Amino acid sequence: MVLEREILPYFDWLFSYQGALGALPRFFIIAAVVSLLALVVGYVISAARYGFLRGGDVVYRTVSSGIRELSETSPRRIWALARLAIKEARRRRVEVALVVFVIILAFANWFLSADNQDPAKLYISFVLTATTYLVLGIALLLSAFSLPGDFKSKTIYTVVTKPVRAVEIILGRVIGFSIVGTVLLVIMAVCSYVFVIRSLSHTHEVDEGLTHVYGTSGEIVGYTSRTTLDLYHRHDVELDTEKKGYALRNYGHYHEIDPRGDGQIVHEAEGLLRARRPQWGKLTFLDRQGVAKERGINVGSEWTYRSFIEGNTQATAIWTFDNISRALDRDGEGLPIGLIVRVFRTHKGVIGKQISGAIQLRNPETNLRSDLISFGALDNKIEEINIKPNLPDTEGVVRNLYDDFVSPTGQLEIRFQCLERGQYFGFAQPDCYLRLPDASPTLNIVKVYSSIWVQMVIVISIGVAASALLSGPVAMLFTVSFILLGFFREFFLGIAAGADYAAYGVPKVYGGGPVESLVRIVTQKNVISPLDPSFGASVVQGIDSVLQLMMLSVAQILPDFSAFSTVDFAAYGFAVPPERVAQDMTVCLGYVVGMAVIGYFLLRTREVAK
Amino acid sequence: MSEDVVIQTRALSKVYRDFWGRQKVRALKALDLEINRGEVFGLLGPNGSGKTTTIKLILGLLFPTEGEALVFGKRATDVSKNERIGYLPEESYLYRFLNAEETLDFYARLFDMSPETRQERIDALIKQVGLDTARKRQLQEYSKGMTRRIGLAQALINDPDLILLDEPTSGLDPIGTREMKDMILRLKQEGKTIVMCSHLLADVQDVCDRIAILHQGELKELGRVDSLLTVADVTQISARGLSSDCQNEIRDVISRHHGELLEMGNPTTTLEELFLSIVRDSEARPGRRAKVEDTESGTD
Numbered sequence: 001m002v003l004e005r006e007i008l009p010y011f012d013w014l015f016s017y018q019g020a021l022g023a024l025p026r027f028f029i030i031a032a033v034v035s036l037l038a039l040v041v042g043y044v045i046s047a048a049r050y051g052f053l054r055g056g057d058v059v060y061r062t063v064s065s066g067i068r069e070l071s072e073t074s075p076r077r078i079w080a081l082a083r084l085a086i087k088e089a090r091r092r093r094v095e096v097a098l099v100v101f102v103i104i105l106a107f108a109n110w111f112l113s114a115d116n117q118d119p120a121k122l123y124i125s126f127v128l129t130a131t132t133y134l135v136l137g138i139a140l141l142l143s144a145f146s147l148p149g150d151f152k153s154k155t156i157y158t159v160v161t162k163p164v165r166a167v168e169i170i171l172g173r174v175i176g177f178s179i180v181g182t183v184l185l186v187i188m189a190v191c192s193y194v195f196v197i198r199s200l201s202h203t204h205e206v207d208e209g210l211t212h213v214y215g216t217s218g219e220i221v222g223y224t225s226r227t228t229l230d231l232y233h234r235h236d237v238e239l240d241t242e243k244k245g246y247a248l249r250n251y252g253h254y255h256e257i258d259p260r261g262d263g264q265i266v267h268e269a270e271g272l273l274r275a276r277r278p279q280w281g282k283l284t285f286l287d288r289q290g291v292a293k294e295r296g297i298n299v300g301s302e303w304t305y306r307s308f309i310e311g312n313t314q315a316t317a318i319w320t321f322d323n324i325s326r327a328l329d330r331d332g333e334g335l336p337i338g339l340i341v342r343v344f345r346t347h348k349g350v351i352g353k354q355i356s357g358a359i360q361l362r363n364p365e366t367n368l369r370s371d372l373i374s375f376g377a378l379d380n381k382i383e384e385i386n387i388k389p390n391l392p393d394t395e396g397v398v399r400n401l402y403d404d405f406v407s408p409t410g411q412l413e414i415r416f417q418c419l420e421r422g423q424y425f426g427f428a429q430p431d432c433y434l435r436l437p438d439a440s441p442t443l444n445i446v447k448v449y450s451s452i453w454v455q456m457v458i459v460i461s462i463g464v465a466a467s468a469l470l471s472g473p474v475a476m477l478f479t480v481s482f483i484l485l486g487f488f489r490e491f492f493l494g495i496a497a498g499a500d501y502a503a504y505g506v507p508k509v510y511g512g513g514p515v516e517s518l519v520r521i522v523t524q525k526n527v528i529s530p531l532d533p534s535f536g537a538s539v540v541q542g543i544d545s546v547l548q549l550m551m552l553s554v555a556q557i558l559p560d561f562s563a564f565s566t567v568d569f570a571a572y573g574f575a576v577p578p579e580r581v582a583q584d585m586t587v588c589l590g591y592v593v594g595m596a597v598i599g600y601f602l603l604r605t606r607e608v609a610k
Numbered sequence: 611m612s613e614d615v616v617i618q619t620r621a622l623s624k625v626y627r628d629f630w631g632r633q634k635v636r637a638l639k640a641l642d643l644e645i646n647r648g649e650v651f652g653l654l655g656p657n658g659s660g661k662t663t664t665i666k667l668i669l670g671l672l673f674p675t676e677g678e679a680l681v682f683g684k685r686a687t688d689v690s691k692n693e694r695i696g697y698l699p700e701e702s703y704l705y706r707f708l709n710a711e712e713t714l715d716f717y718a719r720l721f722d723m724s725p726e727t728r729q730e731r732i733d734a735l736i737k738q739v740g741l742d743t744a745r746k747r748q749l750q751e752y753s754k755g756m757t758r759r760i761g762l763a764q765a766l767i768n769d770p771d772l773i774l775l776d777e778p779t780s781g782l783d784p785i786g787t788r789e790m791k792d793m794i795l796r797l798k799q800e801g802k803t804i805v806m807c808s809h810l811l812a813d814v815q816d817v818c819d820r821i822a823i824l825h826q827g828e829l830k831e832l833g834r835v836d837s838l839l840t841v842a843d844v845t846q847i848s849a850r851g852l853s854s855d856c857q858n859e860i861r862d863v864i865s866r867h868h869g870e871l872l873e874m875g876n877p878t879t880t881l882e883e884l885f886l887s888i889v890r891d892s893e894a895r896p897g898r899r900a901k902v903e904d905t906e907s908g909t910d
Contacts, residue, residue, distance in 0.1 A: 077720050157671060160671065161669050582634075609672050610626075
């Protein structure tokens, strides 16, 4: 699973981490800047309308009464308006979204590839993505057209002539539509769960006769076989002397097998839905000469998430883990680690054959190293390895993993090398982890749906705030733009940052700002070469510098929708960390509060009856 | 501002501008007005005279270009003043997907009323406006008159001290009009202040204490209805059972005192009174039909 951004501990993320401002100080800074900008724009408009002195008086009264009204907010009135929003949503037949969703699920099997090697990932990803887009669409339509509808039908007159604060109108709609969306989400979640379970549900039969497995003394110690081919796959079977055992993991699942009569019964698939809990370490590299580096080499990919180590050289990927203890070895089978390897082949080799690699443990304090442990890597497959508790060091002396290779402070280094010349192993920091006990898959699905819920509430907040000033279609377009820019925020910020892309932590985007890009399109110039120095180029770049400043400002308030999604966690079978859920909820709260205040002032300064 | 003054406007003006700030319409020009507690005040004028603009400025639905409006001593844009105000708009702009009970419940909640108080007010108002049998029907199924009545009910949900009625009798049949006027007079007896704007002069004359007449955004006349309408130099007498001799004597008395007899004859009732009496009679005696006169022979 790709995890491009490190998930920080909650309070580090909230306040400050390694000298960088946390989310809360950034929120206040953005709020202060937006407030100042609003004051300036508000004064300019008021002064144009009423004159300098009266305009200033109007702005002062708007702000002072606004602060007072925000503090006079009544939960009962908000709830009354929320109830109205719920009734309005029902009147608009929002249940149709459920019908559409059920139809999508009903016909999904026609289009989902049944022979996918990881069907759970495919089906889970499909239902979660479909749910996300449908729910965001519903949120957009409900939020963008509600207030404009009230203005058009003038029902707003009978509301604002009651002691209702503008912020209550905004919050009432946000809460009401959020409740409607939540109900839809819950129903979709239940339908999705049933769909996924039923689609993945299958069993096999033991296909062939049992092959005896003999022990060292010649006694039968077990049996092996294979299952029938069902849903484009089969399993190898291992049974004990009582003919009880497992159809081994394949296509992301396994089956328990019990004896029945003269044969065996293969039970339903298990392990399809997982919620792995990784404990991540810190990744560093050695280059092909054995020199320490922050990153490995780039094999030519524009996407620099992973870097690579060359096979049959000293190049090594090194993970340092903290808090290693015997408690991690729950089953007595060794230290459980998970590993994802991207394999880059410079020659074809034998397709489908694993690329040889080696694992070595090292005590970071004593430099004691283990002997090399061989493993085979297939591209982009999650391998689960148990490192035995007793293993030889480089001298052949059998050592205990926890006593000898783990430092007194609980640190352990795990090193990976590729052994085959001309082949490369690619790693990112989250690609190797300690396997803590799996979390509940059901709870994990709930956490994933909570991230969809967060996106939905943010869309609703933006839509309602925008509709306080704009007409329905324009508010919808505005919100759609916000969503689209949010999904492409990194790219947008990359353009805005220009040469300072590293300071903003985004990849470099070639081609300059918006106007320069337009010039390049028209003149068919490539994005890498700089523009020829000329007066025109200076003008273009000057305009772009202003536009890029505006884009930078907008980027600060754009919600990063691509980062909110936790679909991949569920699809790849990883647990969503609680810190991630807490961070998403906090960001959601920030948007609701911010948009409520913006919506309040937009509504308050608008002439309702104009 | 005196405690008896409920609404005060000072040089209240409104100019509608386009997006570019260019003046389009000067809807109200420097209106100075005071409306006192307990009176029924009428805003009269032809279409486009600024009546509804004035109401909307008082309610804070529009912002004044110049001047100010104060309601209970507070600025018109102060939301807290709405605690004591009820407003019936020109059309009853209500949520048509709600029924009568739900409508009143919604507006009652906006006043932070407790559930018990809410239910009492809803039941009382629905009975008061005569919608008991239709309380569970959605407003989109209501007739114009029923919609007006539920609109009035929502305006009274908070037992307001000040009620603003914009064209309250517009679209109502004579019975509905009479009921609305009776309601206004009842509210006045309860000590409410009522401001109504209308271009139906007869309705205003029947209920208002004071009127202001607007034309092209300017205040043209302001005063008590009785004093404005009284024709000072004409005396009107109505009497029953006068014989021809008595009528002649009266003519002589007027002539002797150098008065000018303008009119003596049988007065006419109003069409409204006739209509209402016929409807009342029809409800009391259903099945009775009008007798059609044979105009040629003069017989029934």
